[in-house]
Amino acid sequence: MKTLEEKLKNPVWYSLNETHHKFLIAYDGVQFYHPDICIFGSFFDPSKTAKALNAYAKIADKFFLVSENETPIIDTNYVLLEKKIEGCQMILEEFVDFKITEDIVLLTAEHMDEVHALIWLVMPGFYRKRGFEMGTYFGIYKDDTLVSITGQRMQTDDFVEISGVVTHPDHTRNGYARQLIAHTTKEILKEKKLPILHTNKGNPAIPLYEKLGYKLTRDMNWWLYRKK
Template identity: 70%
Template structure:
């Protein structure tokens, strides 16, 4: 078994080799998620990323390479870098005790459209309906309306990523996200796995994550490429 520390250096790769193996598309040692699920790609040998990218772009118009410190090589005639997101990885040290006062619901497949709509309202751009298949989603409802969610994204036999932390603008600053993150983290711990999350450097939510017991551990960068 690959040690947890090694897996966390390349979480997309190891997710696609374990829990999410059914979602993998591989091109000569470069691995991507099926585009209807997620457009993340991973690699160890950057000399193979240009050819692999060209192949993958036959199925989608954009994708991310996720890397701690390597820079992908691309075919400039066919692909351009839209932006590089300077991100960071956080790993749970010890979960802070949080009072759960809200009714938190495990969201079944019947809520897939509501999850999609809420994420696109708050963070438009890259979430796909198939991303729901990557892990469990939890939500809080107000007056019959889904107003706050958290989800699980990348995962292996040793870790699960907390993701899709989204609250409707009319319900922010009410502690909903805090309770959902705590609940989702507890659910991960029940599986004897390590909770992790990824965010942008400088994200105003980082102090909240730290108060919940997460620690900054390493850079984890997203290179967004798009077909020319």
């Protein structure tokens, strides 16, 4: 049995082995989400990645491999590196509660299109509409319009990742994201799991996460590839 620390070092891999096993597409030594759900993949041995990326490129035009410190090997006849996103992992050290003043709504399948539209407005490119199936989403409405959300993405028996933290550009600086993250954190703690999140290095939101009790723990890099 793997420890929590081992799982945190390769969160995509262990999410696909546990909670998200139904979304798994496996190659020799490399595991991916079904591309209708998410375009993340993971590995341990870089020598296995070239063939797996070639195979996955047949069903997805763009996709990520996620790694703490390993560099994937690719076959440039079929797959090209578009960019490397230098990211980091944060885990909850000690939750610092925050007063919730907004009406936070549990989002259901009927909200899937609204969630997709808001994420693509703010962070276009990679979120899949069926990514909604990876975990629970919460939102804040203003004048019957969804203006801010948080979601859950990778998860195992031990941790749940907070993701999809998005606020409409017309509704920023109102504290919606902080309230939603606090609410989602508490919901994860109710499940007796560890809340975690991933973000880009230098993200100005990092101090917000730290105010809620999250701490930086390790690098987590996102290698974005595209089919040639």
